[in-house]
Amino acid sequence: MSEPKVTVCCTVNGQKVEADVVPRMSLADMLREELHLTGTHLGCEHGVCGACTIIVNGAPVRSCLMFGIQAEGAEIRTVEGLADGDTLSPLQRAFWEKHGLQCGFCTPGFLMLATWMLEQPEPVTEERLRHVLSSNLCRCTGYTNIVRAVTAAAKEMGKWAESAAA
Template identity: 60%
Template sequence: MPEVTHRVRGTVNGEPFDEAVDSRMTLADFLREKLRLTGTHLGCEHGVCGACTVIVDGAATRACLMLAVQVDGAAVETVEGLAADGELAPLQQAFKRNHALQCGFCTPGFLMSVTAALREDTVRDETEAREVLSGNICRCTGYTGLIQSVLDVAKGRSDA
């Protein structure tokens, strides 16, 4: 069976891309293999763990479940786009300050899920922070640091 390719154009982290992709390539594989953005991690490849979460046109999206051809014309954001001019984003700083990571494998997915939720202003208390975090799985640590980081940024703390 011959490989079928499609032209896909859009932006990733504000930078334009124009690539030919196999019609069956996932967005996660496209980001990692074609664009060499390896911050998007593949864990379960079934949309359960959340490690591959990116933002597509403003919405948190599992990159392992979306085909690359589906982002034609879309704006995609990955963890690589969070830091600006060498400075960590406030959420990344809060994760660091609150020890909200261990091995780091799940961290990009958490960061992208929370970033999307914070933009939608859907996190105002611990219950809502837990709800946002519930779509991602960390196997190494407790969630106390994660919850505190989300609350720090959501509440606009000056040290966040």
């Protein structure tokens, strides 16, 4: 019952990579099993929890709902690509300083989604932050410190705007 494999070529965190995958292998599994990038976590495999969120061609996606074979030619960014060597990104640092994580399992998904949000042209308000990040589940923090961490990073990056309504 050997399934034929296909070689997928794509860019992950700026590096050209190749992976041999069966068509049914999810993009998340391809990253984890073939490319050994295990920072992308699988929490539900049906698109609800958001732990596996990564950035593909500039858009946030659930890597459990894409097949690796669909990533041919794609530009992929994962949590492993956020830091610049020893220097954490402002968002990573804010999660650390504001205690935005406890067990850390959901953290890569939150970091990737929030990274994407902070790179968009529109400013971040608390309303937008909660709207976008309500995509992902965290079971430890009660979200309070995730909101505070993303807010702090947005302010540091000059992306923050106070909500119109108090």
